[in-house]
Amino acid sequence: MLNRRYYPRGDTGEVREYLESLRKNSQKKKAAVKLDIDIQTLEDFWPDTLNVTVRMLKGWEPLKELKRRFEKIQYRIFFCIKDDDLWLLSAYEKESDDTPRNELEKAFKRMKEVLEKQS
Secondary structure, three states, rough: OEEEEEOEEEEHHHHHHHHHHHOOOOOOHHHHHHHHHHHHHHHHHHOOOOOOOEEOOOOOOOOEEEEEEEEEEEEEEEEOOOOOOOOEEEEEOOOOOOOOOOHHHHHHHHHHHHHOOOO
């Protein structure tokens, strides 16, 4: 079982704020519920992701991407695993088939900080 951590300090961060903003948006509240379930599934069953879509990012290892499509919107959360922690690094709504390079670079930089930090 993994512990959920939000970049940068563990208890607060961009992904937590993003999920909270989705919960407050009446049109995206159901998407937030689905993302919460996906994250909980990762915490409880990693690496057996069951019905959660996770993509390994070739060339950006060990960065991973949680993928959730809901009502024509593609939600993405970048994450990594360190010891017993699931680090949620960044989140965005994907508008095209390509992953924006700036989002990848931001998440990769954050992942390196998390992995290099002494426990």
